[in-house]
Amino acid sequence: MPPVRSAAAAILSAIMLMSAHAWAQTAPREERIKAALIFKLVKFVEWPASLLASNAPLQICAYGNSGVTEALAAADGKPARDRTAKFHKLDSLSANDIKGCHVLFIAAGTRELANGVPPVLRNRGSGLLTISDNPDFARRGGMIGLNQGENKITFEINLRLARDGGLEPGASLLELATVID
Amino acid sequence: MNRGHTHQARLSRIAFGIIVALGSHLALGSEDDPFFDLDLKEVLNLEITSVSKKPQTVSRAAAAVFVITSDDIRRSGASTIPDLLRMAPGIQVGQISNNTWGVSSRGMDGRFTNKLLVLIDGRSLYTPTFSGVYWDVQDTVLADIERIEVIRGPGAALWGANAVNGVINIITKSSAATQGGLIEAAAGSNDRGTGSVRYGGKVGDIGHWRIYAKGFDRNGSIVESTGARGDDKWQQQRVGFRTDLTPSARDAVTVQGDYYDGRSGESAFLNSLSAPYNILTGTTQTVSGGNLLGRWQRDISATDSFTVQGYFDHTKRDWPAHSNEVRNTVDIDFQYRSKRLSGHDLVIGAGYRLNQDEMTPSFTGIPSNILQFSTFSPASSENSLYSLFIQDDITLMQKELVLTLGTKLEHNDYTGLEHQPNVKLLWTPSETTTFWGSAARAVRTPSRIDSGGSVNQTVLPPLSSRNPLALPVLITAQGRVDTETVIAYEAGWKQRITPTLSFDLAVFHNNYKDLRTGLFGTPVCQPSPFVCFFTPSQAYIQQPTLASNQATGQSNGMELSADWRVRPDLRFQFSWTELRVRMKEEPHAFTTDREGSTPKHQLGLRMAWNPRSDTDVDIWLRHVSKLPLVSEGVPPIPAYNEADMRLAWRPSKGLELALVGRNLLHKRHKEFASELLDVQQMQIERAVFGQLNWKF
Numbered sequence: 001m002p003p004v005r006s007a008a009a010a011i012l013s014a015i016m017l018m019s020a021h022a023w024a025q026t027a028p029r030e031e032r033i034k035a036a037l038i039f040k041l042v043k044f045v046e047w048p049a050s051l052l053a054s055n056a057p058l059q060i061c062a063y064g065n066s067g068v069t070e071a072l073a074a075a076d077g078k079p080a081r082d083r084t085a086k087f088h089k090l091d092s093l094s095a096n097d098i099k100g101c102h103v104l105f106i107a108a109g110t111r112e113l114a115n116g117v118p119p120v121l122r123n124r125g126s127g128l129l130t131i132s133d134n135p136d137f138a139r140r141g142g143m144i145g146l147n148q149g150e151n152k153i154t155f156e157i158n159l160r161l162a163r164d165g166g167l168e169p170g171a172s173l174l175e176l177a178t179v180i181d
Numbered sequence: 182m183n184r185g186h187t188h189q190a191r192l193s194r195i196a197f198g199i200i201v202a203l204g205s206h207l208a209l210g211s212e213d214d215p216f217f218d219l220d221l222k223e224v225l226n227l228e229i230t231s232v233s234k235k236p237q238t239v240s241r242a243a244a245a246v247f248v249i250t251s252d253d254i255r256r257s258g259a260s261t262i263p264d265l266l267r268m269a270p271g272i273q274v275g276q277i278s279n280n281t282w283g284v285s286s287r288g289m290d291g292r293f294t295n296k297l298l299v300l301i302d303g304r305s306l307y308t309p310t311f312s313g314v315y316w317d318v319q320d321t322v323l324a325d326i327e328r329i330e331v332i333r334g335p336g337a338a339l340w341g342a343n344a345v346n347g348v349i350n351i352i353t354k355s356s357a358a359t360q361g362g363l364i365e366a367a368a369g370s371n372d373r374g375t376g377s378v379r380y381g382g383k384v385g386d387i388g389h390w391r392i393y394a395k396g397f398d399r400n401g402s403i404v405e406s407t408g409a410r411g412d413d414k415w416q417q418q419r420v421g422f423r424t425d426l427t428p429s430a431r432d433a434v435t436v437q438g439d440y441y442d443g444r445s446g447e448s449a450f451l452n453s454l455s456a457p458y459n460i461l462t463g464t465t466q467t468v469s470g471g472n473l474l475g476r477w478q479r480d481i482s483a484t485d486s487f488t489v490q491g492y493f494d495h496t497k498r499d500w501p502a503h504s505n506e507v508r509n510t511v512d513i514d515f516q517y518r519s520k521r522l523s524g525h526d527l528v529i530g531a532g533y534r535l536n537q538d539e540m541t542p543s544f545t546g547i548p549s550n551i552l553q554f555s556t557f558s559p560a561s562s563e564n565s566l567y568s569l570f571i572q573d574d575i576t577l578m579q580k581e582l583v584l585t586l587g588t589k590l591e592h593n594d595y596t597g598l599e600h601q602p603n604v605k606l607l608w609t610p611s612e613t614t615t616f617w618g619s620a621a622r623a624v625r626t627p628s629r630i631d632s633g634g635s636v637n638q639t640v641l642p643p644l645s646s647r648n649p650l651a652l653p654v655l656i657t658a659q660g661r662v663d664t665e666t667v668i669a670y671e672a673g674w675k676q677r678i679t680p681t682l683s684f685d686l687a688v689f690h691n692n693y694k695d696l697r698t699g700l701f702g703t704p705v706c707q708p709s710p711f712v713c714f715f716t717p718s719q720a721y722i723q724q725p726t727l728a729s730n731q732a733t734g735q736s737n738g739m740e741l742s743a744d745w746r747v748r749p750d751l752r753f754q755f756s757w758t759e760l761r762v763r764m765k766e767e768p769h770a771f772t773t774d775r776e777g778s779t780p781k782h783q784l785g786l787r788m789a790w791n792p793r794s795d796t797d798v799d800i801w802l803r804h805v806s807k808l809p810l811v812s813e814g815v816p817p818i819p820a821y822n823e824a825d826m827r828l829a830w831r832p833s834k835g836l837e838l839a840l841v842g843r844n845l846l847h848k849r850h851k852e853f854a855s856e857l858l859d860v861q862q863m864q865i866e867r868a869v870f871g872q873l874n875w876k877f
Binding site for chain 1: 216217219220221222224225226227252355357358360389433680681746749750791793794795831834876
């Protein structure tokens with residue numbers, strides 16, 4: 001018993017010591033990678049000036065319960081090219097809620113995606129970049145789909161839909177993406 | 182701050198395009214996620230972590246892996262972990278009673294099966310008492326499970342002894358993913374009530390946490406011989422917490438713990454040396470336990486990281502006629518990963534585990550003339566385990582060919598040093614195709630019952646079908662068991678045929694050596710020849726069997742799983758397992774790993790359909806072929822087909838109502854039996870219940 005007790009005490013005190021520090025956000029690694037990827041890739045997309053003025057903030061919105069949403073919140077206030085990113089967590093995908101968003105992340109498994117991408121997210125010239133890690137998102141009406149490939153996160157772009165939406169993904173982005181359609 | 186500078190320097194070096202110049206000049210504040218400071222290419226090169234010793238996504242793993250996702254769990258309607266495991270090919274789940282299962286990988290199933298390693302969040306669940314798992318106390322809020330990785334085949338090079346035929350890795354969600362409240366409630370024909378409450382929150386910027394409480398009260402199944410309700414009632418309550426924290430940009434810390442207590446009833450089959458010899462009676466196991474685990478992961482640089490994990494686990498089980506067990510486990514693990522050498526991905530690790538137990542007889546609720554199934558001498562023991570492992574993934578051809586070499590050295594108090602090497606080759610000729618092969622040696626080291634334990638298997642009453650003598654015969658087992666080994670050869674092919682259709686095929690050949698056996702000895706009249714002669718009414722015949730390692734065996738098998746997403750709202754998942762086991766025993770010896778406890782075929786088909794986005798319809802069909810001989814004295818268990826169905830409706834955001842039917846094809850059916858013959862033959866009933874799930 002004594003060695004068990006003392007080892008347990010050692011673990012406990014180590015945990016206590018660790019707990020005494022200050023912490024930050026802690027989504028699982030995979031979801032943190034996805035969030036970072038979203039933040040990085042939006043910098044390669046051009047919005048029409050009518051929808052995003054040259055020094056207006058870039059509104060990044062997220063919907064759905066996921067560690068990606070949590071991790072993406074860290075983008076708030078960060079510089080994205082010559083603008084500042086603003087993060088918003090949405091309560092619904094209503095036209096009213098998504099108004100003003102430039103980027104919209106929808107968490108995988110979100111109910112609204114069960115039957116493909118809802119029409120409210122597919123308006124021509126809306127300037128809304130839709131991103132999701134739902135399977136085959138970019139093949140089913142979304143613009144950028146995040147996938148698990150090899151050991152890493154990869155992404156697919158539906159170029160036609162992005163252009164329909166009034167967006168222009170940069171060449172260096174297309175180089176790294178799987179382009180479909 | 183030195184590290185920050187080299188980090189910045191590296192960023193600039195790999196930089197490409199204009200964007201990096203703009204993007205990489207972000208402040209490295211300690212509260213920021215360091216991933217946000219990488220450039221796009223670097224983010225795309227980050228590898229996904231899992232709790233496995235080295236992170237890998239499943240499709241490219243050189244192993245037979247099946248993942249049960251949280252969505253699979255929710256849609257299955259299953260209310261226990263063993264029932265979830267039925268989804269995985271190669272896994273055999275045989276329900277013995279309403280709170281007892283035999284769960285095995287690649288054959289040789291039993292209540293006391295001993296060749297499968299089970300972990301939850303890195304904590305080992307198998308008990309060193311018999312190297313198996315007490316499934317009745319392995320539980321959590323099922324909605325908090327992120328995934329269950331089911332790895333068939335040996336995992337010993339990483340996980341150590343007992344990962345002979347498979348590893349089951351249960352991984353719960355990070356507390357960041359379980360924010361807010363959740364209430365789950367269920368009740369139905371079999372379930373007098375199950376309730377879970379979970380709440381998760383943040384403490385400002387200092388991280389995430391969740392706490393949960395869960396309780397259930399379930400009915401027994403049906404005794405086969407009488408058709409009466411069994412005594413296998415099951416009642417349990419548990420509480421737990423998990424905190425995930427990032428003290429700095431490079432550190433991730435998890436602290437979690439659980440406490441539970443409850444009662445697991447049993448329609449027991451007990452023995453005594455006086456009439457009526459075999460007693461059918463209800464017993465109640467009183468169980469309780471708790472654990473506390475801490476894990477710290479640090480990224481030292483872009484290529485190097487380490488993880489330190491420690492846990493303490495306490496379990497207590499008062500099991501009438503078996504043992505009154507108290508066990509404390511302390512485990513400390515360290516691993517270091519480096520990708521510094523180009524083309525190499527190296528992990529080295531070391532571990533220490535201390536086990537302290539006290540095993541005394543239990544007569545709780547039963548007469549004192551009942552024989553104990555197991556006795557342990559000495560009653561108290563302390564065992565330690567030291568281990569070292571190394572594994573290297575060597576890229577032979579970029580993106581195509583990876584060779585993995587690894588081995589684990591483990592020292593235990595029973596058999597000393599054991600080595601468990603593994604070699605694997607992974608070939609990925611295209612994005613959609615993976616081929617792999619593996620050869621490995623794994624061992625099962627003796628458990629407490631194998632060294633200093635003795636077993637009273639059963640009493641054959643005088644003048645009964647299996648005993649023509651006028652005296653009762655007691656079958657006993659004792660002795661020392663040595664290490665059992667397997668050499669396993671595996672190969673697999675994973676293919677994505679279209680973006681919506683994929684399959685995963687694995688084949689294997691296992692060669693077992695030195696399997697545990699009982700060797701029949703010479704019957705002796707007890708308590709002494711003198712008593713036998715003069716007062717035979719007080720005497721009995723003891724048929725001793727000497728525990729030994731005198732069997733070899735072979736198994737060959739195939740496992741196929743296929744996944745077809747027909748439409749966004751319709752998905753089929755199919756699994757097919759073929760398995761042949763052959764044992765070869767020395768004369769007069771019988772192995773405890775019976776070939777007859779393994780079904781030759783198992784099939785499963787799951788359909789997940791969303792007729793509307795707020796409605797789920799799930800159907801799950803299963804076929805398990807005949808079990809010719811689970812144990813001497815158990816009649817063959819016939820093949821069975823069963824079906825589960827779940828209908829769910831979400832009337833509003835966060836609220837889900839479901840109706841679940843399990844084992845719908847038969848009013849009741851038999852699945853399995855305890856090889857120790859300590860449980861009456863039971864039948865599992867059809868069950869219908871309702872579920873409510875409310876997130877707020």
